[in-house]
Amino acid sequence: MNDKDRDKMSNNSNLPFIPGWNASLESAFSAYKGPYIPGRIVTQHKTVWNILTEKGELQATISGAMRKVGKQPVVGDFVVLLDQSDLNSYTIVDILPRTSCLSRGSAGDLSEDQLIAANIDTIFIVTAVGHDLNLRRLERYLTIVYSSGAKPVILINKIDLTEGLPDDPSATIQEIKDIAGDVPVIALSALSKTNLEQLDPFMKPAETIALIGSSGVGKSTLINALLHHNVQKTSDVREDDDKGRHTTTVRQLFLLPNGTIFVDNPGIREIQLGDSSDGIDRTFSDITELAQNCRFKDCTHRNEPRCAVREAVDQGVITQERLDSFHKLNDELAFQADKAEIGLKGVEKKKYKGIALARKYIASKRQ
Numbered sequence: 076m077n078d079k080d081r082d083k084m085s086n087n088s089n090l091p092f093i094p095g096w097n098a099s100l101e102s103a104f105s106a107y108k109g110p111y112i113p114g115r116i117v118t119q120h121k122t123v124w125n126i127l128t129e130k131g132e133l134q135a136t137i138s139g140a141m142r143k144v145g146k147q148p149v150v151g152d153f154v155v156l157l158d159q160s161d162l163n164s165y166t167i168v169d170i171l172p173r174t175s176c177l178s179r180g181s182a183g184d185l186s187e188d189q190l191i192a193a194n195i196d197t198i199f200i201v202t203a204v205g206h207d208l209n210l211r212r213l214e215r216y217l218t219i220v221y222s223s224g225a226k227p228v229i230l231i232n233k234i235d236l237t238e239g240l241p242d243d244p245s246a247t248i249q250e251i252k253d254i255a256g257d258v259p260v261i262a263l264s265a266l267s268k269t270n271l272e273q274l275d276p277f278m279k280p281a282e283t284i285a286l287i288g289s290s291g292v293g294k295s296t297l298i299n300a301l302l303h304h305n306v307q308k309t310s311d312v313r314e315d316d317d318k319g320r321h322t323t324t325v326r327q328l329f330l331l332p333n334g335t336i337f338v339d340n341p342g343i344r345e346i347q348l349g350d351s352s353d354g355i356d357r358t359f360s361d362i363t364e365l366a367q368n369c370r371f372k373d374c375t376h377r378n379e380p381r382c383a384v385r386e387a388v389d390q391g392v393i394t395q396e397r398l399d400s401f402h403k404l405n406d407e408l409a410f411q412a413d414k415a416e417i418g419l420k421g422v423e424k425k426k427y428k429g430i431a432l433a434r435k436y437i438a439s440k441r442q
């Protein structure tokens with residue numbers, strides 16, 4: 076890689092070369108004096124992380140202190156490494172502040188296991204024509220993406236499959252646009268490389284883009300097409316159920332020649348909402364906006380009189396399915412928040428039970 080390429084990949088040529096590194100990370104890192112170097116997580120293998128640094132890609136484990144408090148870096152994280160290269164050892168000692176954090180975890184899960192990736196600027200929610208197209212699932216994806224802090228873009232892949240078929244995809248594409256609000260919707264084919272140029276506006280140097288979606292929709296095929304190399308294994312979807320095979324098993328960061336950073340993800344099986352109430356409001360911005368004209372400020376749009384949202388359904392402005400989906404996601408969020416509270420109480424109880432047992436034990440020893 077020459078210097079010009081390096082400059083493109085970092086936002087500023089005076090800063091160390093780490094893809095996506097910028098002045099505010101530099102300032103956060105400046106608190107570290109001594110044998111420390113910064114890096115960015117490329118991939119994780121159980122307890123070992125691959126990290127891109129100025130010295131190239133190297134492997135590290137996390138410090139005992141981080142393990143103790145349950146802090147774990149994820150792909151995309153910028154980390155601080157203790158550099159003991161003379162001993163051939165690097166240890167991750169800190170995670171620099173995250174600008175976004177994608178999680179599919181439930182609110183009750185206090186561990187960081189549910190984190191998918193960090194510091195992502197844009198998320199391509201990938202879906203494919205055929206069985207995978209599902210408006211309700213897209214609303215779920217939009218909700219978690221909005222609450223992550225990243226910008227969503229919806230990709231409809233495999234449009235080559237509909238060429239020459241009577242089943243015209245434009246109606247489905249329009250349905251998606253109707254629920255997408257301001258979110259860009261792009262129909263393309265990763266395999267026959269159709270409409271890939273429509274992704275150009277998002278592919279800026281030092282920009283980090285993650286691909287999420289069900290298994291088999293073609294996320295890895297798209298990465299290969301954009302990289303002009305087959306770096307990722309892809310495989311046929313099972314014919315019987317169109318569920319995919321979960322070909323990609325490890326989340327990983329890739330660099331494009333122009334400096335854009337991509338994260339390929341394994342197919343997501345189940346999307347839980349976690350703590351995403353503002354994500355729901357943004358996903359359903361049409362409903363939130365209409366709600367301002369409901370008679371009651373706290374209208375739930377179920378059976379209150381003079382509800383502007385239900386009137387909009389009656390007039391065909393929004394579909395009943397979309398309102399049902401809004402209710403369902405809100406109910407799920409409320410249920411998860413309750414569960415989280417009960418879970419917390421459980422943890423507290425266990426803690427006190429532990430303390431009580433320890434006291435009993437100590438008392439018995441004293442006697």
Ligand SMILES: Nc1nc2c(ncn2[C@@H]2O[C@H](COP(=O)(O)OP(=O)(O)OP(=O)(O)O)[C@@H](O)[C@H]2O)c(=O)[nH]1
Nearest residue numbers: 265266291293294295296309310311321322323342
């Ligand atoms: N016809 C057609 N097939 C495609 C297209 N993109 C991907 N495929 C095929 O779909 C299958 C699955 O593609 P992958 O790229 O492995 O899918 P994935 O989303 O990475 O799947 P996981 O890694 O399991 O999450 C492969 O057989 C691809 O060749 C496309 O645009 N058109």
Ligand SMILES: [Mg+2]
Nearest residue numbers: 294295322323
């Ligand atoms: Mg894949």
Ligand SMILES: [Zn+2]
Nearest residue numbers: 369374376382
């Ligand atoms: Zn209402």
